[in-house]
Amino acid sequence: MAISCGTSSLTSAATSFTSLSEKQLRAVRIYTKCAKLNGATVTTNPNTLVGLATAAGHMGMSVKQQMAVETYLDCQIANGGGGAPDSIAYSGPPVVNPPALQNIVVDVDGRQWQYYAGSWH
16 A cells, blocks of 8 residues: 655654654564564554564663664565565464463564464464
8 A cells, every 4th residue: 555755744644653762663663574574464553562562572672782673674674575474373272362462472583473363473
């Protein structure tokens, strides 16, 4: 979907993010870039994104680590990285109480997964 990239349009659209701190904004950018690379969709609610970024550990990084990770992810995106499957088959016992949407699992390859709609995405 195309969006308007004019200054006034972008400023207006980003108003809800202006309440976030710079560190929160960096953590959210890391979270959303990882989601893009892994083919996941994300909410546009700033508070939910901060919660997800925090659960993923991105708020625990130093400023320099956050900036280095963002640069690494930008390089991956620029080089066409990503495209991981959007779900995996769960082979364990039936999930009676699946984890909340905010719960994120990071696998050994550094991919982030969330459980919703009956599968891991």
